[in-house]
Amino acid sequence: MEQGLNTNELKEKRLNLLVALGEETHNLIRGGNITISDKLKSLSEEIKKVDIQISKSSNAVDISCCPQCREALQADAVFCSKCGFAVKEYFAAYVAKCHCCSTPMKAEQNYCVVCGTKQNSHFSLEKSVE
Known part of the structure; x- marks a missing residue:
């Protein structure tokens, strides 16, 4: 175990790393800088649609x-x-x-x-x- 971190803290760190990985992958996909599977492309497009909906309902x-x-x-x-x-x-x-x-x-x-x-x-x- 990492020094000073309990199991719950390590799980939270893992989740944060997965989110960061997902964000980076999503940004690469949207920028056309990565070759991806159809499933990843579909997921990225769904995220983009939700992002646009959020923008329309937010204080953009x-x-x-x-x-x-x-x-x-x-x-x-x-x-x-x-x-x-x-x-x-x-x-x-x-x-x-x-x-x-x-x-x-x-x-x-x-x-x-x-x-x-x-x-x-x-x-x-x-x-x-x-």
Whole structure:
């Protein structure tokens, strides 16, 4: 037994390692970086569908609307046409994109609400689009 860990702690560590293995495999599959069986591909697609459902029901960031008045924005908008809010500046400061699936998210989030990937470092939306 590992020094200082009881059986339950070792089981929890094993489970965490299996989850990490599954996440890494899932990310490789979605990125097209691994050859997989049809069953693994099917499981990954099901996870993706659930991820999208979670995103739709969660507080994911919507960059198509003004965060102040909810007016629809043009893709290249610097200011909101309805309320004048500085949307480009706001999104550059407070919104990032997931480094795995590119979902817009709050810059301070540690995990993506769509794919669940831990965000090791955050990049502004403006920089991640370039």
